[in-house]
Amino acid sequence: MLSYTVKRLLSLIPVLLGLTLIVFFMIRAIPGNPAQTILGQLATDEAVAALTKQLGLDQPWYTQFFHYLGGLFTGDLGESLRTKSPINEEIWPFLAATAELAFCAMIIAIVIGVNAGIISAWFQNSWFDYVAMILALIGVSMPIFWLGLMEQWVFAINLEWLPTSGRENVRAPIETITNFYILDTLIQGRMDQFWVVVKHLVMPSFALATIPMAIIARITRSTMLEVMKSDFIRTARAKGLRMFWVVYKHSLKNAIIPVLTIIGLQTGLLLGGAILTETIFSWPGIGRYIYDAINYRDYPVIQSGILIIAVIFVTINLIVDLLYAAIDPRIKYN
Amino acid sequence: MSEVLLKVDKLKKYFPITGGVLGRKVGEVKAVDDVSFFVNKGETLGLVGESGCGKSTTGRVLMRLLEPTEGTVEFEGQDLTKLKAEDMRRMRKEIQMVFQDPFASLNPRHTVEKILEEPLIVHGVKDKEERKRRVREMLEVVGLNSYHAKRYPHQFSGGQRQRIGIARALMTKPKLIIADEPVSALDVSIQSQVLNLLEDLQKEFQLTYIFIAHDLGVVKHISDRVGVMYLGRLVEITEADKLYEKPLHPYTKALLASIPIPDPDVQQEKELLKGDLPSPANPPLGCAFHTRCSACMEVCKTTRPELVEIEPSHFAACHLYNK
Amino acid sequence: GCNKSAGTDEKPADEGDTAGETSGGQLVFGRGGDSTSLDPAVTTEGEAFKVTKNIYETLIEFGDQDTEIHPGLATEWDTSEDGLTHTLKLREGVKFHDGTDFNAEAVVFNFERWKAGNAEQFYYYNSQFGDKIDSVTAVDEYTVEFKLNTPIAPFYKNLAMSPFGIASPAAIEEFGEDFFKNPVGTGPFKFKEWKENDYITIVKNEEYWQEGLPKLDEVIFRVIPENSTRLNELATGAVDLIDGVNFSDKATIDANPDLQIFERPSLNIGYLGLTSTRGPLKEKLVRQALNHAVNKQEIIDAFYAGAAEPAINPMPPVVAGYNPDVADYEYDPEKAKELLAEAGYPDGFEMELWAMPVPRPYMPEGQKVAEALQKMFEEVGVKAKIVTYEWATYLEKANAGEADTFLLGWTGDNGDADNFLYVLLDQDSIGSNNYSQYQNAEVHELLLKAQASSDQAEREELYKQAQVIIKDDAPWIPLVHSTPLLAGSAKISNFLAHPTGSDFLANVEIQQ
């Protein structure tokens, strides 16, 4: 298992290297020069040239690339061209913000999606099944920004249940320790703030959760249906087990593998794909951070940001693969 | 009736077991391990053995659908294993195969006509009308109707599909047909239809069969000679009658004893085999059967017995007879 | 019924922060983007100045809602006859937030820092003063003397610009590279916290030299990128004041008794640049024809909710030197067609019309204005294809003269005509801010002359002449001078929006 993990990690290297190379060239293909962008349009050519030199952008591409790679190997993600801060430090709060959001979204998506899928499969062709699946379909058919605005309109403005946007009440800000606000408030024992944080999380998480929730519900349903047709389920029922037990013990564990795959893929997508949600809900997350970096042509930030998301993505999927082995004794990695 | 059509010598097929990311070989499955036999023209050689003992693999390696690891296959004096890919492809006109699963072996998206026509197309029958005519003829031969030509496989029952599979094998007028468990997926009453058909066709077209099966009754019925395989090895081979009347190898004996006889009066006390078939990835040393053999001797655990002619035209691989 | 705050259940600000003072309350200011730096000298971005305006002070200050010059950290000033020497008396008893004294040395330190730095670091210093300042010296503890190489007409106005906020020398030395994250000035508010892309908190400077100011205890600048969300936040009371209000929301806000609208006096111009080096646009007649084709009022009614006035000249009327006698090309499609025919394009032509991808106060909805323009051009037979690029690319390409016509605009930095005409239309500015590649020797001469003159009346006359020529050359279609809108809770009082876009918040009060 360990050696498998190590091997898998090693095999990620070419993928991440390829990704880095593609990002490297792609962002340089974007018209616009970081020096120019940083200085604004008012800058003179000499100033731009000087900054270009200072930023090392006048070097041949391979020098730049290997310089960057060299940094990566020592764990240095480089410096933001714009703020000149080390990306290692700068990126963390953004990453944490998005991770917290994505995590909550995923929890919601999994809890609701999996259960809806199970119940739908269990009562196949019942009204619940139809309603849940139609809702799931509408869920995947909904543009997320539209959903976000609607949520605000209903829950913040009309019902006044939830705050409109942001991560916290800025009037009484949270002392950050880990940048996971839920954790931070708990560490500090500030239950009042904890609830504020939770309230802020609700709407964006739901907006972000909609699509994975719908996908998970559909996948769960179809794999459950398939599993429930299998021989061992018939065996379990022939033993006189309760249907509930059969479904949640015997079927779910078998159905969970494809669901896990989807969860892995979706979590990755959530991390990078949260830009719209982050924009609508003023969430200071990594998606917007990178998006801004694209606008600023902040090469190292774009590069490292995308690389980090990709690393998280492949790590999650690696964990998912390892989870398979934990769930399914037939799968042995060695 | 003793002209040798096919001669297999020391045939081996090892499947690598790959592991790790780099796909390194970490072991091998000895699916076919040093098998030698011959098939005479016009006869039917039956191959029996338990599941996973390498029967299908043998059949496939013969046709080079799988590349043999070692050994030679001589067909009409020509070594198939040495042929170039293109020559081998042409050679397949002479050797055809009928598969076990009548559901999986027909392309679900082709009509019967297309399925039967394809062998002709690939072997260069250009005339469309000619092809159509021959398809129709062949359908009649295997007991189907020409109006079946336009239908798709899923519209047929298992027995009918197996007829289509047989028809396909016959389209190129082959000399040798390797039938890989052609009846084991069929019901009893249908099974006999197909067996009869195969026999009729053999007479009609002077075919030679290698008939793979695990049902000893079927093998006995259809075969002139029978080979018994165990764990990738041929343990016994002789004429069908001899084998069933006087099996030599302990495994063959046990196998025969295990068959349920459809007669309530024959309640013979059986000598049951202990244990299960070992894994071909990790076969026992010496005689592969020694772990389950009731007559196991010390030598069996260490030395692999050779297939030798113990009685005239009766070969067995067992130390009991190696005096 | 949006009066109830969504945050009612949230704990009010920690009283402990303000150490027993009577509480002046918090103001949460919602805005579209984050600051890039809290060191005003190194940035050109408006969002940055919104915050630094309240942390730093400049030697000279603008008026509350205009760009007249008033005493700031300097109480008096004096210019020599030749306009080459300026002597400023500094305010005494002012301390930086870090407790060090504000004095002439500090001012000199700041100017030397800017001067020593290169152009890419201190853009505004270089563009406004650059080599024109020969030396800055401390005459005594509270007197500074500026010696110039050539006169700078808007010298004092320049000094009042946010980028020239005076920072604590001690802090600059202490923080070095990181100074932009640790601003220390003399302003009414001290920097407290910056969570990037989220909010910046500044708190009351108890030691502020102006008695009784600031009124507020704390100001939080919160980033809320999406306009609709920002308004929603205001409506729920989570923020108290927002800028970048959609013009279309004006009526809704007006109708809400809990909210109020603030208008920012216009110091901007939104225009359609006609790149005079490209295709048919090389022809003056064509450019004039296009000017005739545009119905500005219609655009203003539709996309500015009336909160803008049609632009005639390249600068807003409040700027001294504005020429009120220049007549606009009246909206007249027939005339436009005639002119086109005269120029040899009776059937019109095809061109690109670049639309801004981002909202700006002078052009909140570039795409829509472009659509409207497209339609108007179509009426006179000119087929415009709307093109857009991501913002940085847009500017870069437009700058390179790759756009036929493009939407763009400008908000004045100091309210001086030079800051419009020279920056936007002088031939020297091609490659920086003269996107339409406009070149006219006569105009160039007038502008240089005005720049060097220290006689305000003469300068104004020169600018008026320049505007006449520019109008005739028609390098742009000046579209609007907008009045950007802010909105706030009805509890806010004494808030005055500044035309430059950086608002001084010391006087603002919020009803608890």
Add this chain to the structure above:
Amino acid sequence: MTQAPVLDVKELKTSFFSSDGEVPAVDNISFSVNKGEILGIVGESGCGKSVTSLSIMKLIPQPPGKIVGGEILLNGEDIVPASEKRMREIRGNDIAMIFQEPMTSLNPLFTIGNQLVEGIILHKKVNKKEAFKIGVEMLKLVGLPRAEQIMKEYPHQLSGGMRQRVMIAMALSCDPKLLIADEPTTALDVTIQAQILSLMKNLNKKLDTAIIMITHDLGVVAEVCQRVIVMYAGKVVEEASVRDIFKNPKHPYTVGLLESIPDVREKKERLYSIPGNVPKPGAIKQGCRFAARCANVHDRCFVEDPPLYKAADGHHVRCFLHAAGGEN
């Protein structure tokens, strides 16, 4: 046979409903199983053997299936109208079942012990530890070596034969009165099949459990069964003791079936084969379902559905040829 039968199936009819209408997969079949008896059910694929057994367990997938008529008396109690709750008590406790595919009938993700124990806990109302002990006992009973160890292993670690033994252990763990074995050895090799069959016979003797042995292999029937039902297209065509079936078959289908198996003991020159195919259920609406393939067909066979005639004591045949014996 004075004892009341363990199971008495009367006129059971189970249909599947699809858009094409009702398809009776099992059509009015009746039979009974006595205590300690091994009853064989043979017939070709699709003739309704599995549906019969699933109907008895009330595990017919519903929809599309439904028991539309008849009674299933288990120790005198009709379980057709029984509630799902009652059925759960019965399943695994009174009636146990094992299936054809030992490879897929065990949940691959749980240990053998886990799966074995859950039924025992449920029905025997014992705690985990005791259940585990019983489980180990059962594994030993079915002749599995290293029983304790196997309890901790996963299905994929066992061979097919071992899995089928586990299935039998599981089925027998709550001392059911009736064990339904649906083609338990079809997927196994002959040598393993022989092991399993002898095991089942021994257990039957030892525990006195009645067994319904479903198979299509007549050899298996001859080997283990005492009484046999031959099914064809959803109907029972013949019912007799195992001797009578093999020595004195009456129905043309049974006759044909017996003739068409190749025998290891003697080589037939040519096999008999019943022409045609097994009809799809519901395809034949009228007359004897075997009529189209029957060598002794009369006109009457195409219009009238023959009832089950009594050919001899305990020997019933659904064929007009044997009408002399009178209707059952």
Add this chain to the structure above:
Amino acid sequence: MELSTNKEMQVPIEPAEEKAVSPWLEAWRSFRKNKLAVIGTFIVLFFVLLAIFAPYIAPEGINEQKLTTSDRLQAPSSEYWFGTDDFGRDVFSRVVYGSRISLWVGFLAVIGSIVIGCLLGIVAGYYGKWVDSVISRFFDILLAFPSILLAIAIVAVLGPSLRNALIAIAIINIPNFGRLIRSRVLSVKQEEFIMAAKAVGMKNSRILFHHVMPNSIAPIIVQGTLAIATAIIEAAALGFLGLGAEAPNPEWGKMLSDARAFLTQAPWTLFFPGLAIVLTVLGFNLMGDGLRDALDPRMKN
């Protein structure tokens, strides 16, 4: 009892009139029975017809601005069925014409990714070895990219326009199809009928095109239909970020984004384009689900 073994009797007894039923026909029959799928198809068809006959259905063109008149932001009425937008344009007409764009984007983007994805996937699946490794790694790389960011970056490189958004969407979908087709090829390669084809003596190319491909098409159709749905949403998202269709094209996502300031004042400007997106996407999803049920070989036999 006489045993008859003549050939006559071996001819299966069954009604001769049974017609040839191709698997496609079979699939169509089962598809037809699926109510939701039929509804989905009708929705899709409806929008396709809308797109084709847009000029005859829409009362106005897409860009008939009426800025000066009181026609701006009119609520739905008998004159303007879906009301008017802030240009005074008829929202109904724009939504109708918008179907052209959305369907176009959906189809083209998906066809693009299918073509490239399939090519790569087939090559990878069929040739295996290092080619497979390289192509699979390439898919991994694309997949590891945060897709929206990738699309944004691509559009940033190419410049925002409908065409480039379409290209970006096509690119981000390549690995999905590539992997799908690769795994199909791999699994079809294992099928016995491929072995049979080889045994008959077929050339690899023939096996690939006559046997592997036709058997891989069904999942691609299914995935393709579903991907059209996502492509439409993705185009809308890019439109929302200002990276999609150029004005005055009535792309629904762009219409939504343009109208988002009017959520309270003129909700119809958001409602109808939003509804159009949801309906179209729903239609494709329902249809795709139905196709999956109908075409999935696992459901057969």
